[in-house]
């Protein structure tokens with residue numbers, strides 16, 4: 001696999017005809033992200049606790065058919081031929097997802113940064129890897145990633161199989177010198193020996209580590225939100241305020257132009273890349289672009305690209321690092337909006353703390369820069385309208401996370417009330433004038 005494949009990105013365009021029909025409601029909830037969650041390395045819930053929580057979240061997974069509501073043919077198109085979903089592969093991938101021995105100092109697993117109890121993210125601005133190193137990017141959720149057309153916020157990875165191999169060898173994430181070192185860390189473990197044989201009919205190897213984790217990730221389909229019931233015809237599934245927010249989302253606020261939300265595209269992303277003026281706050285794109293071209297010329301490997309994107313200022317160039325196209329400077333993939341309530345903080349750099357602050361960002365038309373997307377301009381939304389859109393966004397969380405979603409709503413609202421300046425009119429403009437600084 002190489003980055004060029006990610007560029008073309010057409011292989012999985014069939015997504016447009018996914019149809020959601022069935023709705024399964026789960027009547028209980030998982031205690032997550034609360035104070036009594038036992039914490040392990042790097043502030044993540046212990047792997048034991050996460051494993052148990054996952055069992056309660058997904059007591060069974062039926063691999064014999066597409067997830068409820070998804071068209072069988074379309075679902076199959078997301079699964080590479082050499083990695084058909086089997087019970088053995090999913091079970092192996094699930095074990096590997098929580099496996100800290102895959103990191104250089106055995107303190108970090110995928111679940112450290114994509115924590116089951118924190119919306120499958122770490123709820124940190126930027127992630128913490130081995131030796132407490134911090135990168136420049138916010139960890140997106142692993143929920144529903146099976147339905148994305150490219151992986152990583154700049155789309156530099158074409159498949160889940162390929163993506164899963166990258167963090168293991170990234171020096172600030174799991175820090176293994178190479179894939180062979182990861183294999184060496186687990187290949188003498190009798191359980192793994194048997195599990196790899198059963199899943200792939202081969203001894204432990206790096207490619208199959210990526211495959212098994214990808215197979216497991218394909219079971220993380222969490223799309224049963226109140227909004228999904230609303231779309232299916234249950235008007236009262238979401239509050240009147242959220243219904244008002246949905247209208248604004250499609251009209252005055254124009255969110256829908258990049259975040260399509262409908263039965264055939266449930267994620268809320270157009271899978272494209274836009275500069276919405278987040279990174280422009282801190283960086284001189286011109287200088288960075290020059291540096292990037294030089295560095296990528298010297299070492300065009302995908303591993304180098306991964307390192308530059310994660311741990312240098314060049315991170316802010318976004319999609320440009322992959323395409324080297326001027327129009328992609330500062331552009332990132334439109335985020336998934338499903339489950340958005342439980343995955344703060346927001347944006348590729350985790351620089352925005354609450355959904356109210358996200359709304360302030362859009363309302364003032366982003367941060368001006370040469371490469372700003374034409375779809376971003378001041379919206380003149382009132383405070384009430386902002387509350388309505390935020391209410392809508394919180395209606396996009398899967399019912400199984402309802403308790404954490406409620407907790408986040410209260411927490412973010414309290415924080416936003418404290419931090420956002422009081423105004424004497426109801427126009428929500430946050431731009432400070434020079435004399436106020």
Ligand code: HEC
Pocket residue numbers: 097108109110111112113114127128129130135137138139140141142145148150151152153154163164165167168172173174213309310
């Ligand atoms: C140290 C923290 C950390 C670890 C460990 C980690 N990730 Fe991530 N993950 C991130 C960050 C940060 C990003 C965003 C990077 C980017 O887009 O450049 C990310 C991105 C992803 C994405 C892409 C999601 C999207 O929306 O495109 C997937 C899938 C993913 N990780 C899965 C995994 C798997 C599987 C593992 C274990 C093999 C893992 N991660 C280990 C922090 C981590």
Ligand code: HEC
Pocket residue numbers: 153249253254255256257258259273274275276278279332333334335336340343345346347348349355358362373375376389
């Ligand atoms: C021009 C395209 C575009 C428009 C219009 C747009 N968005 Fe976005 N949105 C994006 C992109 C691209 C990102 C990711 C940016 C980043 O990570 O820096 C994003 C990120 C977000 C995030 C953060 C997601 C996360 O997990 O970090 C939220 C929430 C969001 N958008 C909501 C909205 C709402 C609400 C509206 C309407 C007011 C809107 N967007 C309008 C393209 C757009």
